[in-house]
Amino acid sequence: MRLVIIKKFRYNISKTLESSDKMSLKGKTVFITGSSRGIGQAIAFAFGQAGCNIVLNASQSKEALSSMEQKLKLANVPVLALLGDVSDYSACQKMFHIIEETFGSVDILINNAGISHIGLFTDMTPQEWQRVIDVNLNSVFNCTHLAVPAMVQKKQGSIINISSMWGEIGASCEAVYSASKGAMNSFTKAMAKELGPSFVRVNAIACGVIETQMNACFDEEERDALMNEVPLMRFGTPEEVANLALFLANETASYLTGQVITLDGGMN
Numbered sequence: 001m002r003l004v005i006i007k008k009f010r011y012n013i014s015k016t017l018e019s020s021d022k023m024s025l026k027g028k029t030v031f032i033t034g035s036s037r038g039i040g041q042a043i044a045f046a047f048g049q050a051g052c053n054i055v056l057n058a059s060q061s062k063e064a065l066s067s068m069e070q071k072l073k074l075a076n077v078p079v080l081a082l083l084g085d086v087s088d089y090s091a092c093q094k095m096f097h098i099i100e101e102t103f104g105s106v107d108i109l110i111n112n113a114g115i116s117h118i119g120l121f122t123d124m125t126p127q128e129w130q131r132v133i134d135v136n137l138n139s140v141f142n143c144t145h146l147a148v149p150a151m152v153q154k155k156q157g158s159i160i161n162i163s164s165m166w167g168e169i170g171a172s173c174e175a176v177y178s179a180s181k182g183a184m185n186s187f188t189k190a191m192a193k194e195l196g197p198s199f200v201r202v203n204a205i206a207c208g209v210i211e212t213q214m215n216a217c218f219d220e221e222e223r224d225a226l227m228n229e230v231p232l233m234r235f236g237t238p239e240e241v242a243n244l245a246l247f248l249a250n251e252t253a254s255y256l257t258g259q260v261i262t263l264d265g266g267m268n
Contacts (some may be wrong), residue, residue: 024251026050026051027051027052027053028249029052029055029103029104029107030047030052031055031057031108032044032054032056032112033111033113033143034057034058034059034113034114035056035057035058035065035068036056036058036061036067036068037212038213038238039112039162039210039212039241040112041068041238042237042238042239042241042242043110043242043245044072045071046242046246047246049075049077050250052078053078053079054072054079055106056080057081057084057113059083059113062083078103080102080103082098082099086113086139087113087134087139088142089145092139096146096147105147106157107156108158110159110161110162111140111143111144111159111184114135114162115131115132117132117174118173118174119173121173124176129176132176132177136177136180136184137184140161140184144159144187144191148195148200151198152195152198156200157195158201158248159191159195159201159202160204160205160248161185161187161203161204162204162241163181163184163205163207163260164177164178165208165264165268166178167180167181167183167185167206167260168185169268170182188202188258192257192258192259193258196257196258201248201257203257203258203259203260203261204259204261205241205244205245205248205261206261206263207241207263207264208235208236208262208263208267209264209265210237210238210241211235212238229267230265230266230267231265231267232266240263241263244261244263248261
């Protein structure tokens with residue numbers, strides 16, 4: 001698996017951060033998988049504004065990744081952009097090695113990379129099933145497996161898994177996607193118990209319908225039908241997911257672990 005470094009950029013932030021919560025994150029290194037667009041992009045901006053070193057990642061979107069890196073650079077955020085497939089363990093090993101050489105070990109891991117597949121389960125091929133599981137679940141295993149040793153050694157760290165409400169209740173015509181997110185939720189709870197004695201916290205955000213490119217497949221009628229099921233009568237935004245991730249990572253949430261927090265506008 002080929003790994004490409006888009007660019008490394010270092011910058012010492014001089015701006016004084018007003019929020020004490022953000023101050024607790026200043027200088028932390030955050031690795032966000034699938035961060036060239038959508039939720040991952042919003043999370044990168046939020047943590048960058050909090051004074052973190054940001055490690056971006058995408059598997060194929062080289063141009064989008066480079067554009068995102070430049071935006072962070074203009075905002076005076078220390079950033080490292082890595083093009084690599086997080087569903088491939090050897091590629092992840094190479095990425096973690098580069099991160100350690102650049103910023104040191106990962107303090108906050110956000111497993112955000114994911115793909116969806118909409119269609120009847122009986123129409124899915126074994127290859128399609130495997131690809132969803134590889135990207136949505138195996139990537140979480142790979143990155144967590146590589147991030148945990150340093151966190152345990154330092155006796156601190158936070159892992160946040162970006163999940164879905166469908167992982168809790170299941171979705172028709174999204175059986176494999178639902179299965180992958182359900183497994184992620186169980187993995188979150190199990191790892192929180194395993195890593196708790198080392199003061200490493202593990203939580204998940206089970207997103208509802210968020211305005212991202214992943215949901216661009218819905219036509220206007222389908223969007224209206226979905227929106228009518230949301231008590232708040234709108235879809236969520238990537239920034240709202242990012243704000244919750246920011247809360248989960250900082251010291252304000254220091255007693256919060258093993259939780260799958262649903263962010264769906266009251267839909268379920």
